[in-house]
Amino acid sequence: MTVDAVIFDWGGTLTPWHPIEWGDQWRAYAHAYDPHHDEAIVAALTDAEGEAWRLAREEHKATDFDAIVGAAGLVPSGPAHERGVAAYQAYWDPHTYTDPDVVPLFTALRERGVAVGVLSNTVWPRDYHELVFRRDAVLDLIDGAVYTSEIAWTKPHREAFLAAMRAVGVSSPERCVFVGDRLFDDIHGAREVGMRAVHVPHSVIPDVQRGHVDGEPHAVVQRLADLLPLVDRWRG
Incomplete structure (x- = not known):
């Protein structure tokens, strides 16, 4: 079998x-959106996001940032929202480095x-x-990417994985x-659709974010650099 x-x-x-x-991500957004009511806004956004991720975990339904803002009773457009988004992204900036x-x-x-793909x-x-x-x-090194904010389903739903395959031009x-840190979303989902699954076991997944089953990976790597020899063996 090749790769x-x-x-x-x-x-x-x-x-x-x-x-x-x-809550700190929403505190950054809320303070920029309306500093006079920021704690009430934080509570509403936290509840809205919690419900969004519950649906993702239990029913594998996707949503997006603006839908969460709207579900919290805010307007996801205009100057206040733009200030909030800028503050939100500034909060996340140190946590996003590759x-x-x-x-x-x-x-x-x-x-x-x-081919190199991303499914998030x-x-x-x-x-x-x-x-x-x-x-x-990194952007120019990615052949195709699927972000569930743009589709109907989240991992581990098979349609999310099939969308990622289409994005990189592969049909089998x-x-x-598939390489991921979550045994339910990533490993279980990839195996259910027929992919080889590699686990990167460094994330501390809160119990509330875990699914009902832990998938069994084909392999475990302690760092991403360890993946290349594994792929070379599978390529034969």
């Missing part, structure tokens, strides 16, 4: 896992004729992810490798 594509999760995989206080192994790994995969469960828009990848000199799941 035509390697598709990666983003948060906790291509960018290292960072523990954060979850693992140093990524550029040499992606370069080596593409030199071998192996995310509410963030494509342009924000691409801003991050461009900042870290058995010729794809």
